[in-house]
Amino acid sequence: MNDITNGIQDAFANLTTLFDMLGAIVGGFVDVGAAMNAVLRVIAALTGA
DSSP states (O other): OHHHHHHHHHHHHHHHHHHHHHHHHHHHHHHHHHHHHHHHHHHHHHHTO
C-alpha cells in the first residue's frame, strides 16, 4: 500500500513540475506576444497608420 501512495505522490510531483514548466513556456510566449504588440503599435504610430 505504501508503494502505491508513494507512486501516486511521485506522479503528482512530476505533474506539478510539468505544469510549472508549461506555465513558464506559455508565460514566455505571452511576454513575446505583448512585446510584439508593443513593437507593432510603435511602427503603426511612426507610419501614421
